[in-house]
Amino acid sequence: xxxxxxxxxxxxxxxxxxxxxxxxxxxxxxxxxxxxxxxxxxxxxxxxxxxxxxxxxxxxxxxxxxxxxxxxxxxxxxxxxxxxxxxxxxxxxxxxxxxxxxxxxxxxxxxx
Amino acid sequence: xxxxxxxxxxxxxxxxxxxxxxxxxxxxxxxxxxxxxxxxxxxxxxxxxxxxxxxxxxxxxxxxxxxxxxxxxxxxxxxxxxxxxxxxxxxxxxxxxxxxxxxxxxxxxxx
Numbered sequence: 001x002x003x004x005x006x007x008x009x010x011x012x013x014x015x016x017x018x019x020x021x022x023x024x025x026x027x028x029x030x031x032x033x034x035x036x037x038x039x040x041x042x043x044x045x046x047x048x049x050x051x052x053x054x055x056x057x058x059x060x061x062x063x064x065x066x067x068x069x070x071x072x073x074x075x076x077x078x079x080x081x082x083x084x085x086x087x088x089x090x091x092x093x094x095x096x097x098x099x100x101x102x103x104x105x106x107x108x109x110x111x112x
Numbered sequence: 113x114x115x116x117x118x119x120x121x122x123x124x125x126x127x128x129x130x131x132x133x134x135x136x137x138x139x140x141x142x143x144x145x146x147x148x149x150x151x152x153x154x155x156x157x158x159x160x161x162x163x164x165x166x167x168x169x170x171x172x173x174x175x176x177x178x179x180x181x182x183x184x185x186x187x188x189x190x191x192x193x194x195x196x197x198x199x200x201x202x203x204x205x206x207x208x209x210x211x212x213x214x215x216x217x218x219x220x221x222x223x
Contacts, residue, residue, distance in 0.1 A: 031209055033210075040215070041215055042116075042200060044213075045210055045211075048210060050209055063115075090154050092154075097204075097209060098204065098208070099145065099204045100145070100157055100160050101211060102157070103155045103181055104150075106154050
């Protein structure tokens with residue numbers, strides 16, 4: 001099992017550009033999550049999904065969109081990148097009602 | 113989600129020392145978890161606690177679920193250099209599919 005995989009590992013965007021951060025898991029987990037981590041801060045939840053076709057907003061959803069067409073994939077879309085979206089983004093999955101979450105290696109995004 | 117209050121924010125410890133960190137909340141949680149994050153990596157689950165008063169060990173790590181359900185503690189015994197990293201607590205409320213995270217405790221070990 002590869003676990004939770006994320007691509008790309010690093011990306012630099014210009015203000016106003018768009019991109020999709022990819023996340024996939026091969027553990028057949030129903031629950032998937034997107035977090036952002038800013039320096040010296042904990043993890044803030046952007047969006048989450050409790051199953052294919054179901055998504056919901058987390059604590060900081062503005063400027064992001066998600067979709068969940070399959071159990072395995074949970075992409076995160078940034079439509080109009082802003083410097084405030086410079087962060088490290090982590091995807092996670094769980095099969096236990098969302099508690100024991102397994103994290104991917106992260107995507108480090110810089111918006112200039 | 114609600115942020116948890118984690119302390120200390122950082123600590124420098126001598127190799128071989130025992131260390132403790134804790135996490136508190138103003139509301140009740142039904143599950144407490146402790147994660148460790150190495151530089152450039154995603155967080156890795158260390159210990160999960162499901163019952164008030166529960167004490168669980170994982171090697172040199174021991175965590176406790178506070179009896180009030182509003183706090184949790186993590187102890188590391190006999191620190192070694194690979195204990196360096198950021199430790200996060202996380203809590204889950206009943207019926208919620210989300211976790212709330214503390215801001216982390218950064219541990220640096222002096223050899």
